[in-house]
Amino acid sequence: MNTKYIDLINQTFDFPQDEFKVDKGQLHFHDIDLMQLTKQYGAPLKFTYLPQISNNIMRAKKWFADAIEKHDYKGKYNYCYCTKSSHFKHILNEALKNEIHIETSSAFDIDIVERLKEEGKITNDTFVISNGFKRAQYVTNIARLINSGHKNAIPIIDNYEEIDLLSQEIDGKFNVGIRIASEEEPKFEFYTSRLGIGYKNIVPFYKSQIANNKKVELKMLHFFINTGIRDNAYYWNELLKCLKVYTSLKKICPTLDSLNIGGGFPIKSSLAFDFDYEYMVDEIINQIKLTCEEEGVDVPNIFTEFGSFTVGESGGAIYEVLYQKQQNDREKWNMINSSFITTLPDTWAINKRFILLAVNRWQDSYERVLLGGLTCDSDDYYNSEQHMNAIYMPKYNKDKPLYIGFFNTGAYQETIGGFGGLQHCLIPSPKHILIDRDADGNLTTELFAEQQKSEDLLNILGYGIEKKDTRTKTASLSENVT
Incomplete structure (x- = not known):
């Protein structure tokens, strides 16, 4: 009986696809070893694969050039x-x-x-x-x-x-x-x-x-x-x-x-x-x-x-499943180490669906789950994939970490989510990685932004040293004017 996660994907979709393949039970995206990326930078993380932007632009240009000639x-x-x-x-x-x-x-x-x-x-x-x-x-x-x-x-x-x-x-x-x-x-x-x-x-x-x-x-x-x-x-x-x-x-x-x-x-x-x-x-x-x-x-x-066509398919997000909560006899909640509301706001704001796949453990058996974010907001969840009635993921095992990826998230999510600013329940924005290719076609990575720290949020909220200094200077100026 085919009970492995990889069997489920192969039976449900035409897989592998141009941008996705599996090697030794781990997912690769445009030949990027996502587990290696995760081990290097940690999760949660967001990434942008820059070459896909040029790929899509050139695809569209060719479609129009061909039609114009025809x-x-x-x-x-x-x-x-x-x-x-x-x-x-x-x-x-x-x-x-x-x-x-x-x-x-x-x-x-x-x-x-x-x-x-x-x-x-x-x-x-x-x-x-x-x-x-x-x-x-x-x-x-x-x-x-x-x-x-x-x-x-x-x-x-x-x-x-x-x-x-x-x-x-x-x-x-x-x-x-x-x-x-x-x-x-x-x-x-x-x-x-x-x-x-x-x-x-x-x-x-x-x-x-x-x-x-x-x-x-x-x-x-x-x-x-x-x-x-x-x-x-x-x-x-x-x-x-x-x-x-x-x-x-x-x-x-x-x-x-x-x-x-x-x-x-x-x-x-x-x-x-x-x-x-x-x-x-x-x-x-x-x-x-x-x-x-x-x-x-x-x-x-x-x-x-x-806009979305240019940049959307260049982006992705990787999370770790921290824990599984079984709230009743039918519903299992896999809790991720971030928040959908803050990092993928379109999932709850306009019910947008992104490609969702396990990053590792493709050779393990699977189960039906719901995905929950870290905030205390009831809307912080992701409960279905567009072409399936439920989410299926490799079975939770506290001794075998599970990582999941959302793909083609490159348009709007950072600006709608308020990149670099306050996040709901003060959940920090994850680190952001830029992925490119050099002149020889080799993959290169660069850390664009670190995960937010508490002092970043405290400064915005007025609790930080920078804000106190500003208030002191303002009070002093007022005294001089008086």
């Missing part, structure tokens, strides 16, 4: 990275090796762009697409970037006031895009996205605020839906509605030459993941070309904004 499409393709998925310098440095562009969403993003320009990582030829609801500081920073000579900076208009706000601070002529407020899926609590301008209002908006405005030139129409790019009736219907707006605008606005189809490429969240990226890209290019030909307008240059 359909004799006359427009160009531009890959943009959404910085909000992960703002870390090591992420941007890796992504920018691949001749990509940047999408920003807030004021401080522009500061990052300017720092990257100072370091020669991007130039004035790099497109900087600025989304989001813009108010004072964001407008000021965008204007500063454009006034410095970055003519490929394109703020995407999100509401009716932004043209005036930008015009007040930008010297001379500047380019803009308009975001479409797409309609949401019927299951949503609201009908239309809060972002952008409604389908029916875009042409009137262009006529009233841009057409006769000598300072502003419309270059881009921006389309994005919350569910991302999916092969379903909802996505294709929204894309066709977007294309109708584009062709209508193009007929009265000759400067419009680009269509931003947003982001939302899904990433692998299960070993049973199956998504035909090539087909989707091919059909998107085909639909755009057919619609433009029917309407007698030139096809647009295509922009995409891939």
Whole structure:
């Protein structure tokens, strides 16, 4: 009878896979010996495998290049990275090796762009697409970037006031895009996205605020839906509605030459993941070309904004099972040495599932378990994997440590979790390891951040020496003023 953990995985999924294999009962991820990594740095730990960022960028570029060639499409393709998925310098440095562009969403993003320009990582030829609801500081920073000579900076208009706000601070002529407020899926609590301008209002908006405005030139129409790019009736219907707006605008606005189809490429969240990226890209290019030909307008240059797809599959987290609690005759809780709420916040905030596998003991028999975090919060648990009704792990044995890994966690978890800041129940953030390859293809590791210490949290909370010194100086200053 096949009762080993490795038998369960082999019977349930097509395994091994490109990034996963098992050697001597231990899991390897992109040929990284995860147990060796764990022995070197300890658990809990998070890691980023930098080469996967470039791998995914180049995959997407090839899909679009192939589709453009196949359909004799006359427009160009531009890959943009959404910085909000992960703002870390090591992420941007890796992504920018691949001749990509940047999408920003807030004021401080522009500061990052300017720092990257100072370091020669991007130039004035790099497109900087600025989304989001813009108010004072964001407008000021965008204007500063454009006034410095970055003519490929394109703020995407999100509401009716932004043209005036930008015009007040930008010297001379500047380019803009308009975001479409797409309609949401019927299951949503609201009908239309809060972002952008409604389908029916875009042409009137262009006529009233841009057409006769000598300072502003419309270059881009921006389309994005919350569910991302999916092969379903909802996505294709929204894309066709977007294309109708584009062709209508193009007929009265000759400067419009680009269509931003947003982001939302899904990433692998299960070993049973199956998504035909090539087909989707091919059909998107085909639909755009057919619609433009029917309407007698030139096809647009295509922009995409891939955040999770760029960085998500580069990340992982490894925990140790500390103890098993059997709370009744059916439920066994494996307690990890960290917290899901603090380290993988999407698991409880939006019920997101990541690939979950044992790191070691693949030759041992398995059991059904629930996973619990260290906080005293009832939501700090992980109880199912997307394509299974339960979690199965090698049987708990207090004399044989068990390590588990969550994979493709590289997007959003650090920023949502508040990297370097306070954590729920003061559970410390785990250490973070950067994994790369040298010129010869050999793996290299670097400790990016140590696990948080008590003094790190105490300083934030006001209990530390640094805070006391600041208060003393403030009191002294007040006395002098008095």
